[in-house]
Each structure stands twice: as structure tokens, then as C-alpha cells.
Amino acid sequence: MTKLETMLRGSLWAASLEPDAFDVVLRHAFERWVPAGGYAVRRGEPADCWIGVIEGLVKMSVSQPDGRVSSFTGVTRGGWAGEGSLLKPGAWRYDGVAVRDTHLACVPRHAFEHLVDTSLGFNRFLLSHLNARLSLFVGLVEYDRLLGPDARVARCLASLFDPDLYPHAGQTVQLSQEEIGLLSAVSRQRTNQALHALERAGLLRVAFGSVTVLDLPGLRCYSGELESSPRR
Structure with a gap:
């Protein structure tokens, strides 16, 4: 089994899928390697895939016009990111920069949207995942300011x-x-x-x-x- 398949099968959301739905993901998912300092996702570019970290570390942040950088969170091994941007058409609203050499699993937008359209279990996972992400960001705002x-x-x-x-x-x-x-x-x-x-x-x-x-x-x-x- 490849590292990509191991990552997909070991993800929390995979347990919510019927075999046919998981096969769709497995057929279309692909790998990317991003060197340290490179972009896993880049603000302004089309949000075209859901990303999971097989190995490495990605920092999610937004750069301000004056050069300051506001960091949101880091995505470590086993974590997934980008679902919020994929739930609506458009571009990435933040940067995802590899802090070290990083190996990514990528689920294309069309495969992600297929799961949203057809899998109740996947939608339940997304609700839980987005709630956890919201709680994280509320905490980040608190500690950033106070x-x-x-x-x-x-x-x-x-x-x-x-x-x-x-x-x-x-x-x-x-x-x-x-x-x-x-x-x-x-x-x-x-x-x-x-x-x-x-x-x-x-x-x-x-x-x-x-x-x-x-x-x-x-x-x-x-x-x-x-x-x-x-x-x-």
C-alpha cells in the first residue's frame, strides 16, 4: 500500500464512506511534494483540491500589505485543510506554506464535491471538522489579542x-x-x-x-x- 493510500484509509472521514465513495477518492487523489518555504496553497489561486499532510508541516497564514504575517494554525501529519474554501467556488483566501519539506495528499475539488453531494456520513464528518476548526480560530483570536x-x-x-x-x-x-x-x-x-x-x-x-x-x-x-x- 502506498503512503497516499495509507493516509487516505487512515483518515477519520474515510470510515464514514461507503466502499464505492472511497474508491472515487482513491482513483482521483494524487500526491504533491512541497519543499520547505514552498506553497501548498497560495492566496488568490483557484482552490482546486483538499489537502492532507502525509509528512511535514504546513503553516496557514495571511500576509498583510505592510509585510506583516498573521498565522492561523499549523497542519501536521494526518491533518486535512482547505475544506472551507472548497465548499464555495473561488480562490484560496490564505497561504499554506511548507515549514519543512512536506508530502501532501490531494483530493481534487470534483471528488470532494462528489462526497458532499452523495455521502451523509462525510457531511457529518465535515460538520464536526468545521466546528473544531471554528473553535480553534476563536481561541486563536483570543490569545492573539489578549x-x-x-x-x-x-x-x-x-x-x-x-x-x-x-x-x-x-x-x-x-x-x-x-x-x-x-x-x-x-x-x-x-x-x-x-x-x-x-x-x-x-x-x-x-x-x-x-x-x-x-x-x-x-x-x-x-x-x-x-x-x-x-x-x-
Whole structure:
């Protein structure tokens, strides 16, 4: 079985499909490889496929005219993105940039629309998926406007462990401090300080190139006011 088929069959939505419907996806899906810094999707270009991350990391963001970049979220291994844009005709309204070399699964628009038109189970999945995405964005607006750098990093990391969006996340995510900083819109140096503060609070464990979450509920509600002593 190819990595593409393994990704498709292992996705949460695949379990909702009848065999004939899944076969439509399997026949038309294709792979893309995007180098670090390349575009998985690009603002203004036609939204022509639903994308899933087989391996790698994609940062969803919007660039402002003055050069500032507003990051929404990162899509890690096993995650899917772009369904909102495919539910209506038009172009991508944001950029999806590969933070590292990334291997994508792509379901063309016509195959995606076939599932929406014919599969009740797939539509139920989409409702749950979009609700999870909406909850994530509401949280992002909160921490972007109200919280400091430590809490921004905490909430950003917590968002990557949402089981409805990233069912294969486990407890450890392979991210460098630079990548975490890019996703949370915090400088690399400040990200390092935030990670150590969160580690002292007993919420996570930092290793070279990875972060292991020890207390996901704690990360989700972290406001920067926790005691600095480790938890017992």
C-alpha cells in the first residue's frame, strides 16, 4: 500500500464512506511534494483540491500589505485543510506554506464535491471538522489579542493536539523551536524562553527537535500566571 493510500484509509472521514465513495477518492487523489518555504496553497489561486499532510508541516497564514504575517494554525501529519474554501467556488483566501519539506495528499475539488453531494456520513464528518476548526480560530483570536508570548506558544502547541483535527498526533510533535515560533508568531529567542517556562510548569517536556505534551488541558488554559515550580 502506498503512503497516499495509507493516509487516505487512515483518515477519520474515510470510515464514514461507503466502499464505492472511497474508491472515487482513491482513483482521483494524487500526491504533491512541497519543499520547505514552498506553497501548498497560495492566496488568490483557484482552490482546486483538499489537502492532507502525509509528512511535514504546513503553516496557514495571511500576509498583510505592510509585510506583516498573521498565522492561523499549523497542519501536521494526518491533518486535512482547505475544506472551507472548497465548499464555495473561488480562490484560496490564505497561504499554506511548507515549514519543512512536506508530502501532501490531494483530493481534487470534483471528488470532494462528489462526497458532499452523495455521502451523509462525510457531511457529518465535515460538520464536526468545521466546528473544531471554528473553535480553534476563536481561541486563536483570543490569545492573539489578549495573551503574552508564553501563553501564545502554549495555546499554539495545544491546537496541534486536537483529536478532531489531528487524530495521529499522539503526545509528541516533531517541531523545532524555530518552527514553533513561526506557528505562534513569536521570535525564536522568545519561543525558547516560553518553552522553558512551560516545562517548569510541568506542562510539557522539551527535547532536541520535539516537544512532548504532559498536560494538554493545562496547555489549553495556560495564561502565564501558573506557579513556576514544577508540578508533582
